[in-house]
Amino acid sequence: MLRVGLTGGIGSGKSAVSERLAARGAVVIDADVLAREVVARGTDGLAEVVAAFGPGVLTADGDLDRPALGKLVFGDETARRTLEAIIHPRVRLRSAQLEAAAADRSPSAIVVHDIPLLVETGQADRFDLVLVVDVPVEVQLERLTAQRGMAAAEAEQRIASQASRADRLAAADVVLDNSGSLEELDRRVAEVWATFEHRLSHGPDTKR
Numbered sequence: 001m002l003r004v005g006l007t008g009g010i011g012s013g014k015s016a017v018s019e020r021l022a023a024r025g026a027v028v029i030d031a032d033v034l035a036r037e038v039v040a041r042g043t044d045g046l047a048e049v050v051a052a053f054g055p056g057v058l059t060a061d062g063d064l065d066r067p068a069l070g071k072l073v074f075g076d077e078t079a080r081r082t083l084e085a086i087i088h089p090r091v092r093l094r095s096a097q098l099e100a101a102a103a104d105r106s107p108s109a110i111v112v113h114d115i116p117l118l119v120e121t122g123q124a125d126r127f128d129l130v131l132v133v134d135v136p137v138e139v140q141l142e143r144l145t146a147q148r149g150m151a152a153a154e155a156e157q158r159i160a161s162q163a164s165r166a167d168r169l170a171a172a173d174v175v176l177d178n179s180g181s182l183e184e185l186d187r188r189v190a191e192v193w194a195t196f197e198h199r200l201s202h203g204p205d206t207k208r
C-alpha cells in the first residue's frame with residue numbers, strides 16, 4: 001500500500017485532483033466528507049456540537065446548520081478549536097477504519113487521504129508522501145468567488161484561518177501546480193500518478 005496525504009488551501013483544487021486520482025484507481029478518503037458524517041443527525045458528534053454551541057446551530061429539521069456554525073467559528077479561533085476538538089478525533093478514527101478496509105481489499109492500493117488541514121494538524125509524518133496542490137492566494141479567491149459563489153469576505157476569512165502557502169509547501173514531497181487550465185491539471189495528475197506507481201513498486205528512494 002502507498003499512503004498519500006493530499007492537501008492544499010481552500011479552493012486550490014484538492015477535489016479536482018482527488019477525482020482524477022480516483023479515476024486512475026486510487027482509494028480516496030476525504031476528510032471533508034467524514035467531517036460531515038460524524039455530525040450527521042443522530043450522531044453523538046452532533047450532540048457534542050450542540051452542547052458546545054447551543055441549539056442555534058441546528059436547522060428546524062434538526063440537522064447541523066453549517067452556514068450558521070461557519071459564521072461562528074471562522075473569525076473566532078477559540079470557537080474553531082472547540083469545534084475541531086469534537087470533529088477531528090472522530091474523522092481520524094473513521095479514516096483509519098476506511099484505510100484498514102482498503103488495505104484488506106487490496107494490499108497494493110494507493111490510498112489518498114484528502115485532508116484540508118493536514119499541515120495545520122501536524123500530520124505530514126503519517127504518510128509515505130505528502131502531495132500539496134498549490135495555487136497563489138489570488139487564484140484561490142478567484143475560484144472560490146467566481147466558480148463557487150462564495151462571498152469574498154468569507155473566502156478571505158477561511159484562507160486566513162489556514163496555514164500559509166509557504167508552510168504548506170514546506171511540508172510537501174510533491175507539489176502539484178494547479179494555477180493553469182483543467183487540461184494542464186490532467187497532465188500534471190498523470191505525472192503525479194506515475195510517481196506514485198513508481199514509488200509503490202520501487203520503495204522510498206524516489207521520495208523527493
Ligand SMILES: CC(C)(COP(=O)(O)OP(=O)(O)OC[C@H]1O[C@@H](n2cnc3c(N)ncnc32)[C@H](O)[C@@H]1O)[C@@H](O)C(=O)NCCC(=O)NCCS
Pocket residue numbers: 009010011031032035066067069070073080083084087088091115116117158161162
Ligand atoms: C464550520 C463548518 C460546519 C462549515 O461547513 P461548510 O459546509 O461551510 O464547509 P465545509 O465543511 O464543506 O468545508 C469547506 C472548506 O472549508 C475549510 N475549512 C473547514 N473547516 C476548517 C477549519 N476548522 N479551519 C480552516 N479551514 C477549514 C476547508 O478548506 C474545507 O475544505 C465545517 O467546515 C466544519 O465542521 N469545520 C470543522 C471541521 C474541520 O476542521 N474540517 C476540515 C477537515 S477535517
Ligand SMILES: Nc1ncnc2c1ncn2[C@@H]1O[C@H](COP(=O)(O)OP(=O)(O)OP(=O)(O)O)[C@@H](O)[C@H]1O
Pocket residue numbers: 008009010011012013014015016017032116143144147148178179180181182185
Ligand atoms: N485548473 C483549474 N482551472 C479552473 N478551475 C478549477 C481548476 N481546478 C479546480 N477548479 C475549480 O475551482 C473550484 C475549487 O476547486 P476544488 O473544489 O477542487 O477545491 P478544493 O481544494 O477541493 O476546495 P475545498 O478546500 O473547499 O475542499 C471548483 O469550482 C473547481 O471546479
